[in-house]
Amino acid sequence: MTSTIAESHGRVAPSFPASPDQHLIAEPTRATLRVQSRMLAATRAFLTAQGFQELLPPVIGPVTDPGIRGSKQVDVDFYGHKYKLMTSAILYKQASLPAFDKIFYIAPNVRLEPLETAVTHRHLAEFHQIDVEIRDARREDAMELAERLVAHVVDEVVREMPGDLELLGRDRDAFREVVQGAFDRTTHKEATADLVALGHPQDPGAEIDWEGEEILSAKTSRPFFVVDYPKGSRGFYDQEDTDRPGVLRNFDLIAPEGYGELASGSEREHDYAALVTRMRETGENPAKYGWYLDLARRGIPASSGFGIGLERFTRYVTGRTAAWEASAYPKLPGVTSA
Amino acid sequence: MSTVLSASGFPEEQVRHRARAGAAGVFPALESYGSSMLGAVPVGQDPYDLLERARIVPPVFMPERLKKLIDLAREPLYTDVELDTVLGGFTSRLPLYVSAFGSTQVASHDLGEAAGRQAGRLGIPMVVGENVVPVNGYRAAADSAASPLLGRIAAYTAAADDEHGGVVVQQSTEDADAEVWNLVYSDPVSEPLLATGRLAFELKVGQGAKPGLGGLTVLGREAGDRVAEQYAMDEVFGADSDSVLRISSPGTFTEEILRQQIRLMRNNFPRVKVWVKLHPGRDIALAAATAWAAGADSVTVDGAEGGTAWAPSAFLGQVGLPLGECLTRIGRTGHCLLASGRIWEGTRAVKALALGARAVGLGRAALLAVDEDAEAGLVRLVESIALELRLLISSVGKYHVNALEADDVLLPADAATGSRTG
Incomplete structure (x- = not known):
């Protein structure tokens, strides 16, 4: 089994609970979920104050986000038609923009991740996203909002929940720089070069693997952005840079201290012909995306947005070893549970 | 029905057949579906089949034989020819693999599994065809006996050792809807193959029997x-x-679409090898080069002689480049090229290997062999081909299959030589 940075730093790998009550009544779980509840309240207050409309996310639909590395979608028999549980509601976020300029969901997602991700401490088969979309925004606007949102939520927890952080052994000093914002930015190309220099084999044409992300993450004390992922590493809705073919106008937000990726986002492709072409480039059958392409033909607004993994964000804030510890009813890839 | 008119020298009977059958007349007789396999014009009668018309030409002087003599300290024999090779990222005992057969009736459940078992025993790779999941369904690992795809994978794995061969799972445009690769990638049935680096996914761009058409x-x-x-x-x-x-x-491909699909496969499925199957298009050299540059571990070219369970008669006789022409257009490269199309014995295999293929695929031949004997038909067929390979390769003074080169083959005088682009 692969060892994570948390383990190499002497943190004990937690064992997955045998029953839901054993997990839920544990004091660290209760403290973690209290912090999570506060994070959600802070998120809603922050975004609402910025003029965002909260929508309730769809749970099923004829198609869902295909841009998910190696993970399986879950089929639902919808009166004889094959529907999917949402892996992310990205397509619906775009579809909502004619009605509301700025929206967010707290959205449940299900992704049957490859079995080997069960040991990463970061992958859950069922998780939630703080899912944000802004009409007529550039990638940089979305990054700035993500930065302010993370800083705000962390600041509120640090100020308002010192008891729970102490109970969890989370050092509040770890967040001194975080609450200031001003997260660093690096490109995928630079991150790849760093990893190769550190002896980690990273394919320059692919997503940074979770071990690579963790290595980069462990080197810093503040969250940072990785921008400009190569085409071929993400879904069709991440817009390609018109001035730099093959480069996507997207970003990941990486937490420090080895916690790894917190969020992904991008400027969105919305042009009909470009969407169809990009669907083919990502191996998709456009026929499957009927309702979405009909909408795109009529005109989807330009936008940028992101999704923050709530359990990962909670894990980082509370300093837990594994993301499943930030879920009341955790589902690990390949592990049967409540 | 009027039968007054006649038209000598004109394909009268064919016209009358279409007048009776309408659109169905474009296809072979429906009654043959499910029990016969189709392909281009019969062996020996295809003027465009370069491989058929080429000859294997041993030299008189054989420096490679001298090297083997020194190595062995005795005169080498054909039994000294080594046939093991690396193809598509797999270690194979022979420069052979079992080509895809898909969802169609002739490649039914039983034949598919029988082929899987025997290919596993032989230590050669096996490709599982497209459309198996959307048509036949995919079931959980516990029901693998009832699932054509998982059944073939399980049968192969059970019969194989941990080092040789591998399983290749195709996905076409419609398979993408069924998420075949995602299903296979995280299924426990695949784990033994993933753990030993013996699983590949093959992007099917097209097939030889009906280039430019889908299944x-x-x-x-x-x-x-x-x-x-x-x-x-x-x-x-x-x-x-x-x-x-x-x-x-068939799916729409441009250079950029092919390049990006391959990159996405590598991104999404880092534990599998990436194979690409091309139809014999006139731009085959550019398409193969594009696939390799994007990181494909292997490119398969399926010549126009390739078999199929069903195709319009027009395509069988007159559409697509023959395999030999594809190979000469691509030329010998350092990349892994696989070739299929009417391969069933050693001479055609040796010619294809000499012209640049790393290995050759058995499609119809494999199906017929398992139909003849579900337990050992394919094993025996392959044994016969392996013997011919050894005989022929030693005759040109070579002792490893990878040592074959274009000079070992004489192309017909009117054949194009050198690499041309489409």
Whole structure:
């Protein structure tokens, strides 16, 4: 089994609970979920104050986000038609923009991740996203909002929940720089070069693997952005840079201290012909995306947005070893549970 | 029916057949579906088949034989020829693999599994065809005996050792809807293959028997209704017929689409090898080069002689580049090229290998062999081919299959030589 940075730093790998009550009544779980509840309240207050409309996310639909590395979608028999549980509601976020300029969901997602991700401490088969979309925004606007949102939520927890952080052994000093914002930015190309220099084999044409992300993450004390992922590493809705073919106008937000990726986002492709072409480039059958392409033909607004993994964000804030510890009813890839 | 007119020298009977059968007349006789396999014009009668017309030409002087003599301290024999090779990222005991057969009736469940078992025993890779999941369904690992795809994988794995061969799972445009690769990648049935680096995914761009067209399968009306949401249907056999033609899309490819699909495969499935199967298009050299540059571990070219369960008669005789022409257009490269199309014995295999293929695929030949004997038919067929390979390769003074080169083959005088682009 692969060892994570948390383990190499002497943190004990937690064992997955045998029953839901054993997990839920544990004091660290209760403290973690209290912090999570506060994070959600802070998120809603922050975004609402910025003029965002909260929508309730769809749970099923004829198609869902295909841009998910190696993970399986879950089929639902919808009166004889094959529907999917949402892996992310990205397509619906775009579809909502004619009605509301700025929206967010707290959205449940299900992704049957490859079995080997069960040991990463970061992958859950069922998780939630703080899912944000802004009409007529550039990638940089979305990054700035993500930065302010993370800083705000962390600041509120640090100020308002010192008891729970102490109970969890989370050092509040770890967040001194975080609450200031001003997260660093690096490109995928630079991150790849760093990893190769550190002896980690990273394919320059692919997503940074979770071990690579963790290595980069462990080197810093503040969250940072990785921008400009190569085409071929993400879904069709991440817009390609018109001035730099093959480069996507997207970003990941990486937490420090080895916690790894917190969020992904991008400027969105919305042009009909470009969407169809990009669907083919990502191996998709456009026929499957009927309702979405009909909408795109009529005109989807330009936008940028992101999704923050709530359990990962909670894990980082509370300093837990594994993301499943930030879920009341955790589902690990390949592990049967409540 | 009027039979007054005649038209000598004109294909009168064919015209009359179409006048009776309508659109169904574009295809071979429907009664043959499911029990016969189709391919281009018969062996020995195809003027465009370079491989058929080429000869294997041993030299008099054999420096490679001298090297082997020194190595062995005795005169080498054909039994000293080594046939093991690396193909598509797999270690194979022979420069052979079992080509894809898909969802169609001739490649039914039992034959597929029998082929899987024997290919596993032989230590050669096996490709599982497209459309198996959308048409036949995919079931959980516990039911692998009842699932054509998982059944073939399980049969192969059980019969194979941990070092040789591997399983290659195709996905076409319609398979993408069924998420075949995602399903296989995280299924416990695949784990032994993943753990030993013996699983590959093959992007099917096209096939030799019907270049530029997608898959065509005859289905009963009931089965057609079941998959109607994923596939288009055509009533070519008439609205009152029990059969309908299921049409797959070949998928749209440009250089950029092929490049990015391969990159996405590498990104999404880092534990598998990436194979690409091309139809014999006139730009085959550019397409193969594009695939390799994007990181494909292997490119398969399926020549126009390639077999199929169903294709329009016009395509069988007159569409697509023959395999030999594909190989000369691509030329010898340092990359892994696989070749299929009417391979069933050693000479055609040696010619293809000499012209640049790393290995050759057995399609119809493999199916016939397992149909002849489900336990050992393919094993015996392959033994016969392996013997011929050793005999022929030693005759040109070589002692490893990878040592074959273009000089070992004499192409017919009118054949194009050198690499040309489409």
